[in-house]
Amino acid sequence: MKYTDRPDAVLLLEDGTFFKGKSIGFKGTKGGEICFNTGMTGYQEIYTDPSYYAQIMVNTNAHIGNYGTVSTEVESDSPKIFGLVTNNFSESFSRHTGEESLHDYLNKHEVPGITDVDTRAIVRHIRSKGAMNAIISSEILDADELKKELDKVPSMEGLELSSQVSVKEAYEVGPADGIKLAVMDYGIKSSILQQLVQRGFYCKVFPAKTTFDITEEWKPTAYFLSNGPGDPAVMKYAIDHAKNIIDADKPLFGICLGHQLIAQACGIGTFKMYNGHRGLNQPVKNILSGKSEITSQNHGFSVISEEVRNSDLVEVTHINLNDDTIEGLKIKNKKAFCVQYHPESSPGPHDSRYLFDQFISLIN
Numbered sequence: 360m361k362y363t364d365r366p367d368a369v370l371l372l373e374d375g376t377f378f379k380g381k382s383i384g385f386k387g388t389k390g391g392e393i394c395f396n397t398g399m400t401g402y403q404e405i406y407t408d409p410s411y412y413a414q415i416m417v418n419t420n421a422h423i424g425n426y427g428t429v430s431t432e433v434e435s436d437s438p439k440i441f442g443l444v445t446n447n448f449s450e451s452f453s454r455h456t457g458e459e460s461l462h463d464y465l466n467k468h469e470v471p472g473i474t475d476v477d478t479r480a481i482v483r484h485i486r487s488k489g490a491m492n493a494i495i496s497s498e499i500l501d502a503d504e505l506k507k508e509l510d511k512v513p514s515m516e517g518l519e520l521s522s523q524v525s526v527k528e529a530y531e532v533g534p535a536d537g538i539k540l541a542v543m544d545y546g547i548k549s550s551i552l553q554q555l556v557q558r559g560f561y562c563k564v565f566p567a568k569t570t571f572d573i574t575e576e577w578k579p580t581a582y583f584l585s586n587g588p589g590d591p592a593v594m595k596y597a598i599d600h601a602k603n604i605i606d607a608d609k610p611l612f613g614i615c616l617g618h619q620l621i622a623q624a625c626g627i628g629t630f631k632m633y634n635g636h637r638g639l640n641q642p643v644k645n646i647l648s649g650k651s652e653i654t655s656q657n658h659g660f661s662v663i664s665e666e667v668r669n670s671d672l673v674e675v676t677h678i679n680l681n682d683d684t685i686e687g688l689k690i691k692n693k694k695a696f697c698v699q700y701h702p703e704s705s706p707g708p709h710d711s712r713y714l715f716d717q718f719i720s721l722i723n
């Protein structure tokens with residue numbers, strides 16, 4: 360498709376704010392929670408991260424698409440975002456390993472997008488008004504008509520989504536003589552599994568709703584709770600599973616949603632943030648070592664600081680240097696810890712990969 364031939368598309372926000380632009384990717388209509396990611400690279404990894412399921416992504420990096428897509432640089436089998444908003448979208452791409460244009464890739468996976476909109480204005484708007492739903496369409500260009508579709512989009516708060524992106528059947532990966540690790544797949548990024556396998560873990564990846572009795576039948580040495588989409592507070596099945604792991608005194612590591620579930624299992628609440636953290640340069644301080652890390656993040660919920668600080672069960676290990684939110688926890692007198700950010704990065708800096716080594720040391 361030539362750039363000038365692109366059909367029109369529109370973006371409507373829940374508060375009525377309306378943007379006109381050009382259609383990219385799939386021609387259609389799709390709504391979700393609008394959020395922005397400030398990362399300058401790694402768009403394909405971001406779009407395929409299952410934690411973004413049901414969200415419309417605004418990239419603050421103006422130039423998107425210019426290095427195309429590669430089938431191996433994915434965090435899951437397909438893009439999980441529900442829509443894409445960019446400022447300057449490039450259909451032609453230049454990269455020696457590039458396989459397919461981002462436009463074709465999004466079209467193939469039925470992800471609609473809009474480009475040629477003022478992404479800085481959109482980001483400033485949602486940053487000051489808070490998280491909200493939005494809808495993209497290249498079919499319904501009238502705001503009033505589109506509003507009827509937008510009204511059908513559920514709010515992220517109270518949504519259970521992990522079971523929609525989790526694996527359907529359990530599978531095993533890694534060296535068979537490695538440490539047996541039960542991995543709860545709430546929407547796991549493939550680079551997390553890679554980090555675990557690279558360190559010699561023999562992983563069995565279980566569907567989100569697998570009960571503790573079933574995971575225990577495999578006789579795992581340790582447990583891992585993955586990242587994933589949706590609201591942790593309504594995931595009773597996963598919170599109960601985490602409680603069982605903690606009660607059984609099994610070594611446990613959780614990332615992002617996994618961190619929130621461990622907090623919930625310890626009686627600590629989570630809340631919907633006014634704006635989430637999504638980017639590759641969130642500064643975090645490790646309180647135990649005194650060192651700071653630049654971290655990759657993607658979350659819209661967070662654990663309630665006061666409840667953490669009043670808890671006898673947990674200890675804070677990491678804090679966010681931008682807004683003091685809790686970034687890491689350790690359960691007292693247990694081999695259990697978790698972080699809100701993404702130590703596997705992908706995309707992002709590798710400052711925090713020591714946490715995977717820490718998990719091995721803890722088990723040994």
Ligand SMILES: NC(=O)CC[C@H](N)C(=O)O
Pocket residue numbers: 410585586587588589590591614615616617635657658659660661
């Ligand atoms: N990356 C994640 O695991 C995200 C966790 C959760 N869905 C949130 O938005 O906070």
